Amino acid sequence: MEKFTVSSDDCLILKAFHDSKTLREAATLLSCDPAGLARRVQYISTHFGFLQKVNNRWQVTSQGLDLVAWTETSIQSQKKILLAKSSLRLATTMWFSEEVLMPHLMKLKTTLGNDSSLAVSTPNKGFELALIDGSVDFAIVCHPPENPEIEHKQVAEEKWTLIAPPSWKKDIRTKSEKEFEFLLTRPFVRHNEMNQDIFFPNLENPLVDSGLAIDNLIGIRSAVCEGFGWSVAPRLLVERYISDQRLIEIPYTLPIRDRKVCVWWLRSRFEAKKKSGKIISWVKEVCSD
Structure with missing residues (x-):
């Protein structure tokens, strides 16, 4: 893997000297020991030529200034990345x-x-x-x-609930669990993967077949709305339709709790x-x- 020719720490040292007047001020900006910084500055000067002594003070060379500009751009780019959505x-x-x-x-x-x-x-x-x-x-x-x-x-x-078409409203009057007996005489819209025993474990006879099996719950809801039969569905799926009277909810305690x-x-x-x-x-x- 390729690495930076000049380390990010050295780039920040150059920027610190560009932004300060003395080695001690640069050390304060970098939160480091001045003696240790002095040794690193000597290394940068010797190996890269980005710093030079003028009148007994370290100054950034023209090539070093180019690296300072790159460092400042990189810092801003990193900030943008971190602030991005x-x-x-x-x-x-x-x-x-x-x-x-x-x-x-x-x-x-x-x-x-x-x-x-x-x-x-x-x-x-x-x-x-x-x-x-x-x-x-x-x-x-x-x-x-x-x-x-x-x-x-x-x-x-x-939570799951029983749903029936709004066109059956005249036949469903009490809104009680007694209406389940009425549903057992009407076509049931089945989900392809439905296990009847999970929802209706104690039925003596099979549900009346509507001749329609659907592989998704949105399709089940639509089929019931259109009057093809009754079914079971998650209440979250049909709550808005019940409120808008596009479906009828039949009170019934389904034996599913898990x-x-x-x-x-x-x-x-x-x-x-x-x-x-x-x-x-x-x-x-x-x-x-």
Whole structure:
């Protein structure tokens, strides 16, 4: 690896002599011992010719002045780098991005510090691989990771609810758990990977098949809105639609208690560990609203 021909310490010594009148003043600027500085000045003069004695005082030569100018430019460039906006790459599901992240984006930016830029994605390769290969800094998902290289924090309960089309409103009057019996006679919109026993473990008969299976929760929500059947979904996904009367919520106690909104980050990344507290704080706040 190539190294600087003149060390950064020597460059700062030249700048100190340029900015001061005596060796003692230069030593004060550099917070160093004058005797030690005198020895180093002699070395710089002998090996590089950047300093010379004039009237018994050290002065920076014309070549040394060029190096001083370069040093000052480098110091300012370093400051700009340190003051530049930090970036954070966040991965999450499409529905969480739509219903939670975007509506609360300004709150997140305030939590992180308004000087941070944010990149949001839903990686095709999967959340764990995206963290491991460095594509993203954090992932927000609703289950713990499997890879031990990934650290995580379970932050908030992921509540699920039953939803039905608004066109069924005339048939759903009581808004009580009794209406679940009515739902069992109507088509159910199924997620491709859904295990019925997790949500409805005590049913004697299978749910009425709507003839529609969907591989994503946004599609489930849309299908129910359009009247293809009823289904189950995270409440965060459908809360706004229920409020706007685009969906009907059916009261029912689902037997799922261990689903949590989780924040993931790579265990080996110290800077991610430092930022994780702010991400966790934001998730806890917005998922508990």
